[in-house]
Amino acid sequence: MSDRICPVADAVKRLSDAIAEGRLKHARGRQLAQDILRLMQDISSGRGGPEHLPAMESLAQRLCAEIPHRACQETGKWLQSVFGEQREVFLSHLETRTCPDADCVRLAPAPCQMSCPAGIDVPSYVTLVGEGRDEEAIELIRKDNPFPWVCGLVCTNPCEFMCVRGRIDTPVSIKYLKGFAAERAMSDRLYRNPEPSADNGRKVAIVGAGPAGLTAAYYLALKGYRVTVIDALPMAGGMMMVGIPRYRLPREVIDQEVAMIEDLGVLFRFNTRVGKDVTFNQLREEGFEAFLIAVGAHASLTVGIPGEDRYPQVVDAIAFLRRVALGDRHMPGKRVAIIGGGNVAMDAARTCVRLGCHEVSVIYRRTRSEMPANEEEVEQAEEEGIRFSFLTIPIEILGADCALTSLKCMRTELGPPDDSGRRRPVPVERSDYLLDVDAVIPAIGQTVDYSGLTDLETLKWSRRHTVGVNIASMETSVEGVFAAGDAVSGPATVVEAIGGGKRAAGAIDRYLCGIPQPNMPPVPVRRGRMAFTQIPASTKMSLQRPNMPMLNDERRRVTFQQVELGYPENAVREEARRCLRCDVCIRCGRCVEICRDKMGVDALRMGYLNFDHPGPTDFRMTAERCILCGACAANCPTGAIRMEDWGDERVLSLCGTVLNRLKVETCEMCGRVIGPARYHDFIRKRIKGINQHVTDRVLCLECARKSAVENQLEAGPPKILV
Numbered sequence: 001m002s003d004r005i006c007p008v009a010d011a012v013k014r015l016s017d018a019i020a021e022g023r024l025k026h027a028r029g030r031q032l033a034q035d036i037l038r039l040m041q042d043i044s045s046g047r048g049g050p051e052h053l054p055a056m057e058s059l060a061q062r063l064c065a066e067i068p069h070r071a072c073q074e075t076g077k078w079l080q081s082v083f084g085e086q087r088e089v090f091l092s093h094l095e096t097r098t099c100p101d102a103d104c105v106r107l108a109p110a111p112c113q114m115s116c117p118a119g120i121d122v123p124s125y126v127t128l129v130g131e132g133r134d135e136e137a138i139e140l141i142r143k144d145n146p147f148p149w150v151c152g153l154v155c156t157n158p159c160e161f162m163c164v165r166g167r168i169d170t171p172v173s174i175k176y177l178k179g180f181a182a183e184r185a186m187s188d189r190l191y192r193n194p195e196p197s198a199d200n201g202r203k204v205a206i207v208g209a210g211p212a213g214l215t216a217a218y219y220l221a222l223k224g225y226r227v228t229v230i231d232a233l234p235m236a237g238g239m240m241m242v243g244i245p246r247y248r249l250p251r252e253v254i255d256q257e258v259a260m261i262e263d264l265g266v267l268f269r270f271n272t273r274v275g276k277d278v279t280f281n282q283l284r285e286e287g288f289e290a291f292l293i294a295v296g297a298h299a300s301l302t303v304g305i306p307g308e309d310r311y312p313q314v315v316d317a318i319a320f321l322r323r324v325a326l327g328d329r330h331m332p333g334k335r336v337a338i339i340g341g342g343n344v345a346m347d348a349a350r351t352c353v354r355l356g357c358h359e360v361s362v363i364y365r366r367t368r369s370e371m372p373a374n375e376e377e378v379e380q381a382e383e384e385g386i387r388f389s390f391l392t393i394p395i396e397i398l399g400a401d402c403a404l405t406s407l408k409c410m411r412t413e414l415g416p417p418d419d420s421g422r423r424r425p426v427p428v429e430r431s432d433y434l435l436d437v438d439a440v441i442p443a444i445g446q447t448v449d450y451s452g453l454t455d456l457e458t459l460k461w462s463r464r465h466t467v468g469v470n471i472a473s474m475e476t477s478v479e480g481v482f483a484a485g486d487a488v489s490g491p492a493t494v495v496e497a498i499g500g501g502k503r504a505a506g507a508i509d510r511y512l513c514g515i516p517q518p519n520m521p522p523v524p525v526r527r528g529r530m531a532f533t534q535i536p537a538s539t540k541m542s543l544q545r546p547n548m549p550m551l552n553d554e555r556r557r558v559t560f561q562q563v564e565l566g567y568p569e570n571a572v573r574e575e576a577r578r579c580l581r582c583d584v585c586i587r588c589g590r591c592v593e594i595c596r597d598k599m600g601v602d603a604l605r606m607g608y609l610n611f612d613h614p615g616p617t618d619f620r621m622t623a624e625r626c627i628l629c630g631a632c633a634a635n636c637p638t639g640a641i642r643m644e645d646w647g648d649e650r651v652l653s654l655c656g657t658v659l660n661r662l663k664v665e666t667c668e669m670c671g672r673v674i675g676p677a678r679y680h681d682f683i684r685k686r687i688k689g690i691n692q693h694v695t696d697r698v699l700c701l702e703c704a705r706k707s708a709v710e711n712q713l714e715a716g717p718p719k720i721l722v
Contacts, residue, residue, distance in 0.1 A: 005103060006089070006099050006100075006103035006104055007082065007086040007089045007090075008040065008043055008044050008086075008089060008090060008093050008099065008103075008104055009044055009099070009103035009104050010103075011040060011079070011082050011086075012037065012040050012041060012044050015033060015036065015037050015040065015075070015079070016037060018033070018071075018075060019033055019034060019037065023071050023075075024069070024071055024072050024075060025069065025071065026067050026068070026069035026071075026072050028066075028067060029063060029067035029069050029071075029072030029075075030072075032059050032062055032063045032067070032072075033063065033072070033075060035059055035513065035515055036056050036059045036060060036063075036079060038515070039052050039055055039056050039059075039515070039516070040056065041525075042518045043090060043093050043094060044093065044099070044104040045104070045522070045523045045525070046093075046097040046098075046520060046523070047472070047518040047519060047520040047521070047522060047523065048093070048094050048518065048519065049094070049516065049517075049518065049519035050094065051516040052094065052516060053083065053087070053090055053091065053094065055515065055516050056079070056083060057080070057083050060076050060079040060080045060083065061076070061080065062076075063075060063076030063079070064076035064077055064080065109121070109523070109524045109525065109526055109583065110122060110123050110164075110581075110582035110583040111162040111163070111164060111582060112159035112160070112162055112163050112164075112174060112582065113159070113524045113526075113583070114162070114523075114524055115158045115159050115161065115162040116144075116158065116159050116495070116499075116524065117158070117493070117495050117496040117498065117499035117500075118144045118145040118151075118495055118498045118499040118502060119144050119499065119502075119522070119523075119524030119525070120141055120144045120145055120159075120524075121140060121143075121144070121524075121526055121527040121528070121583070122159050122174055122583075123530070123579060123581050123582060123583040123584075124140055124526070124527055124528055124529075124530045124583065125137040125138075125140050125141050125177075125178070125181070126172065126174065126177055126576050126579045127530040127531075127532075127533060127576065127579065127581070128140065128181075128530065129177045129178075129180070129181050129572060129573070129576045130533055130573055130575075130576025130577050130579070131533060131573075131576075132573060134180075134181040134184045134185045134188075134190070135185050135188070135190040135191075137178075137181045137185075138181055138182055138185040138190075138191060139192075139194075140527055140528075141178065141181075141182075142194070143527060144502065144524075144527075145215075145495070145498050145502075146214070146215055146218040146219075146257065146260070146261060146498075147211060147214075147215070147240075147257050147494070147498060148178050148179075148181070148182040148257075149179060149182035149183060149186065149253050149256070149257055150211075150240060150249065150253060150254060150257060150494060151175070151178060151179075151494060151495055151498070152175055152176065152177075152178040152179020152180070152181075152182050152183070153179050153248065153249050153253065153564070154240075154244055154248055154249050154494055155175050155178075155493070155494065155495050156374060156493045156495065157174060157175040158495075159174045159175075160172070160173070160174050160175065164580050164582050164587065164608060165578055165579065165580055165608075167607075167608035167611075167614035167617075168608050168614075168617045169544070169545075170544070170545040171545070172545070172575065172576075172578050172579050173545055173546070173567075173575050176548065176564075176566070176567055176572075176575075177572060177575060177576055179566065180566060180567055180569075180572045181572075183566070184569075186256060191256075191260065193222075193260055193263055193264055194222060196221060196222045196223070196224060196264055196265075197222065197223050197224035198224050199224050199226065199265075200223075200224040200225060201226070202225055202226065202289055202512055203225070203226045203227075203228070203286070203287050203288045203289060204220055204225050204226070204227050204228075204288060204289065204290045204291070204292070204508060204512075205227075205228050205230065205283050205288040205290075205291050205292070206227060206228070206229045206230065206291070206292045206294060207230050207231075207274050207291065207292065207293050207294060207295055207452070208229075208230075208231060208238060208292075208293070208294035208295040208296055208485065208487070209229045209230075209231035209233065209235075209236040209237065209238055209268065209270075210237065210238020210239050210240065210294060210295075210296045210485060210486075210497060211238060211239075211240055211485065211494045211497040211498050211501065212292075212294040212296075212484040212485025212486070212487075212497040212498065212500050212501035212504070213229055213231075213238070213292060213294035213484075213485065213501060214229065214236065214237075214238075214258065214261055214501070215497070215498045215500075215501030215502055215505070216292050216294065216484060216501040216502070216504045216505040216508070217229050217261055217266045217505075218261045218264065218266075218505075219501075219502055219505035219506070220505045220508060220509065221261070221264035221265055221266050222264065223505075223509050225508075225509075225512075226265070226267075227265075227266045227267070228266075228267045228268075228269060228288070229266060229267070229268050229269070230268075230269045230272050230274055230278065231268070231269070231270055231272065232271065232272065232273040232274075232452075233270065233271075234270050234271055234326075235270060236254075236258045236268060236270075237254045237258060238294075238296050239296050239297075239298070239486070239494075240254050240494060241254055241325060242321065242322040242325040242326065243318065243321055243322070243325075243344070243347075244321075244347065244494075245321065245324070245325075245347050245350065245351050245354075245560065246325070246560040246562075247350070247354065247556070247559075247560045247561060247562060247563050248347070248562075248563065248564075250562055273452055274452040274453070275451060275452030275453065275454060275455060276452065279455050280455055280456060280481075281455070289480065289512060290480050290481075290482065290508045290511060290512055291480060291481045291482065292481075292482045292483065292484060292501075292504050292508065293453065293467055293476070293481065293482070293483040293484075293487050294483070294484050294485045294487060294497075294501065294504075295448060295449065295450075295452070295453075295485075295486075295487050296448075296485060296486045296487065296497075297446035297447055297448050297449075297486035297487075297490060297491040298318060298322075298446070298448075298449050299318070299446060299447045299448065299449040300316035300317060300318045300319065300442065300443075300444075300445070300446055300447075301442075301444050301445040301446065301447060302316075302442065303339055303394060303442045303444060305394055305395055305396055305397060306396045306397065307396055307397030307398060307399065307404075308397055308442070310397070310399070310402075311397060311399050311402060311403070311404040311440075312402065313332065313333055313399075313403070313404040313438060313439045313440065314397060314404065314439075314440045314441075314442070315332060315439070315441060316441070316442055316443070317338070317340070317344050317345065317347070317348040317441050317442065317443035318344070318446060320332065320348055320351070320441055321344070321347060321348060321351065324351055324355070329355060330355070331352065331355035331356045331357050332352065332355070332357070332439040332441065333357065333404075333437065333438035333439030334357060334358045334359070334438055335357070335358060335359040335361075335436060335437045335438050335439070336349075336352045336357045336359070336360050336361070336437060336438075336439045336440070336441060337361050337362075337363055337394075337407045337435060337437045337439070337440050337441070338352070338360065338361065338362045338363065338441050338443055339363050339394055339440065339441070339442045339443060339444060340362075340363075340364065340442065340443035340444045340445075341362070341364035341365075341366065341370075341371040341372060341373055342371075342372045342373050342443065342445075343372070343373045343374060343377055344443045344446070344491075345362060345364075345373065345443035346362075346373045346374075346377040346378065346381050347377075348441050348443050349362050349381055349386045350380070350381055350384060350386065352441070353384050353385065353386060353557050354556075354557065354558065354559065354560055356558075357439075359387070359437075360385075360386045360387065361386070361387045361388070361389055361435065361437070362381070362386060362387070362388045362389065363389050363392050363393075363394055363407070363409060363435075364388065364389070364390055364391075364392065365391065365392065365393045365412055365425040366390065366391065366412075366414065366422065366423070366425055367390050367391060367414070368388070368390055370422050370423075380550075380563065383553055383556075384553060384556055384557055385553075385557065389409070389435075391411055391412045391413065391414070391425065392409050392410070392411055392412065393409065393410055393412055393425060393427065394407055394408070394409050394440075395408050395409065395410050395432060396408040397440055398434070403438070404437065404438055404439060404440065405436070405437075405438065406434045406435060406436050406437060407434070407435045407437050407440055408432060408433075408434055408435075409432065409433055409434075409435055410427050410428065410431055410432040410433075411427075411428045411431035411432075411433075412425035412426055412427050412428060413425070413426055413428055414426070445491065446486070446490075446491040447465055447490070447491075448465060448466055448467070448486065448487050448490070450465075450467075453467075456476075456478050456481065458477055458478055459476055459477055459478050459481070460476070460477040464490055466486075466487060466488055466489065466490050467483040467487045467488055469482070469483050469488050470517070471521055472517065472518050472519055472520050472521050473507040473510070473517035473518065474488070474500065474503055474504040474507045475507065475511075475517065480511065482504045482507055482508055482511075483504070484497070484500035484501050484503065484504035485497040485500050485501060488500060503521065503522065506522070526583055529583070529584065532581060532584075532653070532655050532656030533576075533577060533656050534653070534656050534658060535577050535656055535657055535658070536657075536658050537619035537620045537622065537623065537657055537658055537659050538620055539577070540577070540578070540619055540657045541618065541619055541620055543574055543575070543577060543578050545575065545578070546567055546571040546574075546575060548564050548565070548566075548567070549564075549565040549566070549567075549568075550563060550564060550565060551563050551564075551565060580608075580655060581640070581655035581656065584638050584639065584640045584655055585638065585640035585641075585654065585655050586637070586638055586640075587608075587609045587611075588609075588637065589606075589609045589610075590632075590635050590636065590637065591604055591606075591632035591633075591635065591636055591641050591654075592604045592606055592609065592632075594631045594632055594635050595631065595632050598631065599627075599629060599631050601625055601626065601627055601629070601682075602625065603621070603622045603624075603625035603626040603627075603660075604622060604626075604632065604659075605617060605618045605619075605621045605622070606619075619654070619657055619659055622652070622659035622660050623659065623660045623661075626652060626659065626660040626678075627676075627678045627679045627681075627682045628643065628650050628652055628660060628662055628675065628676050628678065628679055629679055629682070630643040630652075632652075633652065640654060640655050641653070641654045641655075645664065645673065646661070648663055648664055649661045649662065649663055649664065650662055650663075650664050650675065650676055662676035662677075662678060663676060663677075664676055665677055665680065665698050666698070667698065667699050667700040667703050668697055668698050668699060668703075669699055669700075669703040669706075669707070670700060670702070670703055672700045672703075674698065674699075674700045680698065
């Protein structure tokens with residue numbers, strides 16, 4: 001690898017340091033420098049476009065000409081020289097989206113962070129939690145996600161799916177660690193907002209108080225904007241509040257995290273429906289300069305079978321869950337059928353159990369293994385006595401005198417795959433039967449209710465009936481109007497909506513500041529490089545993911561009390577220590593190759609480095625074979641594997657996991673530390689037969705040379721000793 005430093009990466013670092021160290025004391029000058037830094041970061045992460053370089057040159061010129069501050073003017077001149085002298089390098093980054101020197105991608109995020117829709121620096125906060133620094137962990141998480149407590153309870157944890165530890169045994173319990181830290185920080189009154197920027201007087205309206213809208217409000221408020229959130233519901237939270245049952249997500253968790261956003265000066269207008277109670281034109285007249293549509297997917301899809309719209313006992317799952325969340329705790333019927341196999345279906349079924357329904361059945365057209373619901377949700381539903389009818393489709397809802405009496409179903413078998421890649425359910429002839437029920441709750445999907453957006457006549461929609469946006473900037477076809485969350489993606493997860501809200505906030509800020517938008521969605525960036533937590537290899541291998549303590553089944557069936565009780569503190573700290581720190585170790589395998597192929601020692605058993613075909617991993621084996629030559633550490637490109645002297649021991653560690661430690665020997669002549677005996681034995685075996693003048697004395701290189709000279713003078717050729 002070349003010693004040359006990429007000019008783009010170097011410029012990003014130098015400008016970032018100048019801002020962080022407070023050298024640019026003029027407020028407007030500092031803002032211009034921050035705008036230039038954001039554009040350079042776009043280029044260094046492959047997100048820039050052709051307008052980025054001219055925009056940076058213009059901002060640098062303004063920094064020189066408009067700001068009466070010496071440090072700002074000097075920074076502007078330096079930037080102008082960089083953009084001029086290194087213009088070809090910047091253009092190469094923009095056109096090829098590669099960095100020949102590898103500096104712009106050296107700090108690549110870990111797989112867990114790359115899979116997080118909010119881009120949270122997972123390894124760093126997991127390390128902080130493991131060290132008991134919960135307040136710092138939450139502060140770091142909220143740089144990318146203002147709802148760590150909510151996500152610690154209901155996130156679908158895609159990060160755990162990509163967790164490298166899962167190739168050894170089981171993934172790190174990332175979600176629950178986040179939830180523990182958030183609850184502990186809130187309980188200890190250590191859950192604090194960052195200091196917002198000064199009020200800039202500019203107003204932004206957000207339609208929808210769900211996770212996307214609230215996230216955008218949080219980040220815009222931090223930037224000094226006056227944010228107003230409008231929602232048709234009587235409280236904030238959106239689908240978090242009326243779509244997720246209280247036994248999974250207690251209302252007080254949402255209320256407390258929303259209160260943190262309200263403390264930043266965000267205003268709320270509840271019980272207000274856009275398009276009916278207020279229009280976009282009226283909001284423009286009030287002085288709002290930008291708008292975010294974050295209305296969520298509150299409308300349900302219909303099953304499309306006879307009798308669906310004939311009986312009042314047929315109620316869609318979204319309306320049912322909303323009704324219960326708003327305080328109506330009447331059971332829909334004694335025997336209820338839920339149609340669908342997703343998380344909403346599981347929520348509706350488990351809610352029915354808690355309302356006192358005698359029998360609750362879930363009707364799903366495919367097999368259990370193909371259910372889109374989270375496995376843990378399905379397992380908990382089974383524990384609560386819910387029945388499942390797989391390979392079954394409903395074909396008609398029957399009743400008499402406006403009262404529903406049964407659901408006519410038909411069995412299916414799996415045929416060829418459909419557009420989703422799953423095998424299509426094919427009805428089995430003459431297999432229909434009646435299921436005695438007195439209520440049916442369809443939960444087959446959701447869509448966006450766009451009735452309040454009709455006055456945006458030029459607003460474009462996608463083929464999936466969602467708002468059409470530029471996915472990089474979240475801009476719609478209407479000037480100054482952005483969209484995020486389920487309104488763009490369709491029904492998705494809380495953390496996906498949070499990620500969309502964060503992107504939209506950044507795009508709105510760029511729009512109002514006149515800064516060009518990026519051409520590609522942002523790539524998660526590392527927030528820092530935490531010091532490693534030291535742990536013996538034997539402990540690293542023996543720690544196991546703990547089981548989540550649960551409320552007992554009897555209590556779960558009669559109350560909306562939270563089902564998952566949370567890990568005890570000792571389990572949390574130990575679980576965090578299972579992290580492999582993949583933000584530093586990039587799993588290139590160079591250490592294994594050097595040890596096995598170059599040194600011939602083969603002391604590193606790390607089968608997890610092979611992503612597609614992981615083999616056995618045992619960190620403990622290193623201590624049996626390792627000679628502490630240091631070849632692996634010398635060739636590690638990131639510093640993940642290190643060899644250091646601790647007192648009279650030489651220690652080899654991988655991201656804090658101590659792989660081997662041996663006593664070092666000292667030179668018999670001068671007393672200098674020269675390494676462990678196992679390494680000296682290895683060298684002697686390698687040169688045996690090559691040099692006949694090797695002795696058993698332990699000498700450093702300098703003393704060995706002196707001794708060799710003396711021996712040569714006395715009796716011929718010198719003895720070579722390591």
